[in-house]
Amino acid sequence: MSTKVKPAPLPPDTVIGGYRVIRRLSAGGFGVVYLAVDAEGQQVAIKEYLPSSLVARAPGELLPKVPPEKLSLYRLGLKSFFEEGRxxxxxxxxSVVSVLNFFRENETVYMVMNYLEGATLQDYIITARDLKGQKVFRESTIRSLFDEVLRGMRIVHQHKMLHLDIKPANIFITDDNKAVMIDFGAAREVLSKEGNFIRPMYTPGFAAPEMYRRDASMGPWTDIYAIGACIYACMQGYPPNEAPQRQDKDRLALALAKLRGVYSDNLIEVVEWCMALDPLSRPQSVFALQKELAREGERRYTKLTVAEKMRLQIDNLVSDTKKTVQKATAPAAIGAKPK
Structure with a gap:
């Protein structure tokens, strides 16, 4: 098989676990999500474990076919998917997507969730950005939205779980204006540990630096980095630079400085705090971050002076020039291993 064919989704009207499939809603590297109805005709979303890199399934078939050499990896992911459901x-x-049921059938696992109607935060950011206002979102909107998300995240962390893929596309805003965290990819985490997998297991811009290192320990601070990056995206309309780029040259403070006067100093500081490259410099718990985000009181808005703006530009030029000079004059290391 030279060209990789994605495994076919279950056909409409297939009945699994007493639910009838209506149509496919979405598909990712780890599975397919269907819209289905239960015996009472209530709509639900069903997620099927079907990793496209490990299985094949012909149209109209129910059972995924797993090549023998991929079986152990498939089972590992299955176990992890099952644990995530449980x-x-x-x-x-x-604020956490609710799992109503999960069951084994067709030699795989299905997770039944409440079906949400609305759009992702990502959809909202793109729409707002295209309207070209001075702000992507009002500060009060950002604070109340993330207050909701953090309430859910605190419960998740109390259950000894991490989300590890928080990004605007995984924060769902329902039609009745509730923010819900979706797509808890615990399966991703296990699979990414098992040798090099099909794609990076993190989303550039939202993944903390420790996610790029095999030996680093993840914790609440890893999800908190991603929350900071999401708030940044709500302010800027774009994701921040990837962590490895930031470690090379960090332009975060510069990008945030340009938002002074548009957003309060406090909100800008919160983003810098959450997105510290050193995990120990970030809020260590959701509670610590909640306290800071909920701080009402008078909000300072410090506009940059013309002199400050010029200084920022000069600083930027100087550090860019230094970088170029260093690169040009760096002696090639003899016998050094390529990275």
């Missing part, structure tokens, strides 16, 4: 089923919070 863990999420114990969490009942308005």
């Amino acid at each position: 863990a999420l089923a114990q969490i009942s919070h308005a």
Whole structure:
């Protein structure tokens, strides 16, 4: 097989676990999400574990075909997907996608979730950005939105789970204006540890620096970095630079400085705090971050003076020139291993 064919989704009207499939909603590297109805005709979303890099399935078939050499990896992911379902089923919070049921069938696992109507934060950011206003979102909107998300995240962390893929596309805003975290990819985490997998297991811009290193320990601070990056995206309309780029040359403070006067100093500081490259310099718990985000009180808006703006530009030029000179004059290391 030279060209990789994606495994076919279940056909409409297939009945699994007493639910009838209506249509496919979405598909990612780890599975397919369907719109389905239960016995009472209630709409639900069903996620099927079907990793496109490990299985094949012909149209109209139910059973995924797993080549023998990929079986152990497939089972590992399956176990992890099952654990994710079991863990999420114990969490009942308005800001966390609710798992109503999960079951084994067709030699795979299905997770039944409440079907949400609305759009992702990513959709909202793109729409707002295209309207070209001075602000992508109002500060009050950002604070109340992330207050909701953090309430859910606090419960998730209390259950000893990490999300590890928080990004605007995984924050869903329902039609009745509730923010819900979706797509808890615990399966991703396990699969990424097992040798080099099909794609990077992190989303550039939202993944903390420790996610790029195999030996680093993840914790609440890893999700908190991603929250900071999401707030940044709500302010700028674009994701921040990737962590490895930032470690090379960090333009975060510069990008945020340009938002002074548009957003409060406090909100800008919160983003810098969450997105510190050193995990120990970030808020260590959701609670610490919640306290800071909820701080009402008078908000300072410090506009940059013309002199400050010029200084920022000069600083930028100087550091860019230094970089170029260093690169040009760096002696080639003899016998050094290529990175």
